[in-house]
Amino acid sequence: MKKRIPLKPGDTLGVCAPSARFNIEKLNKGIHNLKKMGFKVKVPEEIFEKKRYLAGDDISRARVINQLYSDFDINGIICARGGFGAMRILNHLNWNSIRQNPKSFIGFSDNTAILLSIISQTGNPVIHGPNVVSFANAQQETLDSFYTAVTEPFDKMDVKNPQTIKPGNCTGILKGGNMATISHLLGTKFQPDFKDAVLFLEDIGEPAYKIDRMLTQMKMAGLFQGIQGVIAGSFENCDNDEYIEExxxxxxxxxxxPVLSGLTSGHGRINLSMVMGTNIKMDTKSARILWI
Structure with missing residues (x-):
């Protein structure tokens, strides 16, 4: 594992679009909020390309990320939005360049595919946090959490409405993200390794039986062997969500x-940012996550 390189006011964030096409008005509002935090923002022209539901073809979307990593004036990289498409570009990313030029890579949802692949392919930490369009109408708590996560210090997070599914405490490497995206990486060379991990999971719009099905598939595939703990985030607009903890x-x-739920991170109204790919301690009694 490598240490995170924090951002500071005046640093430049480069915007990439690994997944779906986005609303330009929301993108501009999101960029405005990032600038209000003190960051400069570089927006490559290529991210406005379109191919079906994607923000350009696979090679173009990957090229933007590769160029941002090789650009020494870029301090961090943030995804425009999620949707679908990130896993399509994994084979086109320059993993040697990403490994040699560690930068804060920020995103969530469909971009879970890139977050987990950066951790596994390079050992670089990443930020599970809002995409640019998410900042257009973000709650202040989401904005504050993002700023804290990408700058120093970032050392703890309290789960405000915790539900202990299974009590205990643990230490491990925080990994995870969007459950549907993770399940679609099974059987590929980018299938994540969760051994010694504290696993974070979230999703949106999936009824309870589909959540059950995805978790069962991952379990039968051996994905959970060696995990140290589980943290459940937001499960927004999921039918029969009263079944999820069971x-x-x-x-x-x-x-x-230990298994803890109630972390407001993911697709909910509040999306708290977290550093992934680094060691944490999780305690269900205090409902606190500590980065160590």
Missing amino acids: IFFEIFEEYNV
């Missing part, structure tokens, strides 16, 4: 690890 208990019971 499903999590059943899926993870045999691993004898």
Whole structure:
């Protein structure tokens, strides 16, 4: 694992669009909020390209990321939006360049595919946090959390409305993100390794039975062998969400690890940012996550 390189006011964030096409008005509002925080923002012209539901073809979307990593004037990289498309460009990313030029890479949702691949391919930490369009109408708590996560210090997070599914405490490398995206990486060379990880999961618009199905598939594929703990984030607009904690208990019971839910990170009204790919401590009693 490598240490995170924090951002500071005046640093430049480069915008990439690895996934779906985006609303330009929301993008501009999001950029405005990033500038209000004190960051400069570089927007490559290529991100406005279109191919079906994607923000350009695969080679173009990957090229933007590769160029931002090789640009010494860029201090961090943030995704325009999620949707779908990030996993399509994984084979086109220059992993040697990404490894040799560690920068804060920020995103969530479909961009979970890139976040987890950066961790596994390079050892560089990443930021699970809002995409640019998310900043257009973001709550102040989301904005504050993002600023804290990308700058120093960032050392703890309290789960304000915790539900202990299985009590205990653990230490491990924080990994995870969008559940549907993770499940679609199974069987590929970019399938994540969650051994020794504290696993974070979130999703949107998935009924309880589909959440059950995805978790069961990942379990049967051996993805949870060696995990140290589980943190459940937001499950927004998920039908029968009253079943989710019971499903999590059943899926993870045999691993004898602590399982905590209630973290407001993901697709909910508030999306708290977190550094992933680094060691954390999680304690269900205090409902606190500590970065160590």
